[in-house]
Amino acid sequence: MCGVEVHMTVMVKCGVGVYMMIFAMSGVEVHMTILAMCGVRVHMSWGDVGSWDLSCPDSRCSEIRVSPQRETLYLVSRSAAILTLNFIVHHGSFNIKLTSSSKVRLLIWRILHEALPTSEWLLKRHLRSTAFYFRCEAPVETLVHALRDCGKSKLLWLQLRPNIHSSDFFSEELKPWVLKNLACKDPVEGIPWAIIFIHAIWLLWFWRNMNLFDKSFIWPANATKQVWTKAKEAWDTLGKENHRLKQEVLIAWEKPKNGYVKLNVDGSAKGQPGLAASGGVIRDEYGNWIAGFCQKIGITFSLTAEPWGIYQGLTLCWNRGLRKFCVEIDSMLALQKIYSQSSMLDPNAQLLRRIKELLQQSWDVTISHVHREADQCTDWMTTHIENLKLGLHIFEYPPHDIVYYLFTDSLGISWSRMM
16 A cells, blocks of 8 residues: 655634644645635636735634644555454554454544544644533543543443453553453453443444534433444354355254254344344244244344343243243344343343243253244244234234245255355
């Protein structure tokens, strides 16, 4: 990639609180660019006596800030590296691979280069008259204060990881703090801490900006839940990637063993949060329909809908007198939460406790993970809820549109998946 030498940076005010930054190689280039931004056109610069007048209007001179460029080499390759799939942070002994969306990787890069416009950052560049922090009335808004030490930020970190007080989490400087947490692979509720950390950082900065620019914005009461949802999405789609060539695998619904029935459950939300539903299908050892259900939950997260599917499915099996069956779900995180010790701060802690109590009843039941291709009937049940009222709906007979999937499942027909 190419490198461009930059001699100065110019900030020109374009509106209320809006500035345009110019990276320039020469004074002439700066001057001509400023004139254009100030509304000066070529014909306006031709003087009465036939000579050029390139002076800037007095009314705009006070709105221009010029400063030498500290880093004289601006590499185009830096921006490209941020947007690649596997952005690697090199910093001293750290070598950290960030596997996340481009907007999150870009934010982390800007944090490490202290290039986010906090009040302190703007004051140093003469774009604000004070470094006062609008959210918590701190005298100075530094980046580490906004993302970690402010009251609401600190509360979020403590809710995400209650034992964090026993470490030096709240005492480190910005860069070591970020890099150390990016390198942390310790699982928290089944998700690597680094994945949770970067999405908490992204949401904290997003909410900070909403708080600043949107007067109607209210700090979310379910902030912790939103971080968990973002982290789960990232982990489900990217966290399991081993950066190997994918292979086509054939996956099919498998019949339960003789004398057992099978319960497939699922949960989904159209948005995070969005209209959510859980659903399930119970079939016998031949693939025949026994019962099904769909629960239209309302506006919530998929992380909540999935446990509801397990709970309603187990309850339905118990009420029907079914005592020997296996449960399949396509969410590995939901499965891990069931078999791990739930945190009281988990928004679904009460629901998970009720599921565990059901599993301790006198019956023979196992829960396992399957891919979505082996669970297409239940997937249909949770995504076709437009005409249903809120609440639980029991289906004694299969809906017409999933008869095809029931038939193909009973025949053992496989579906292709790249893995």
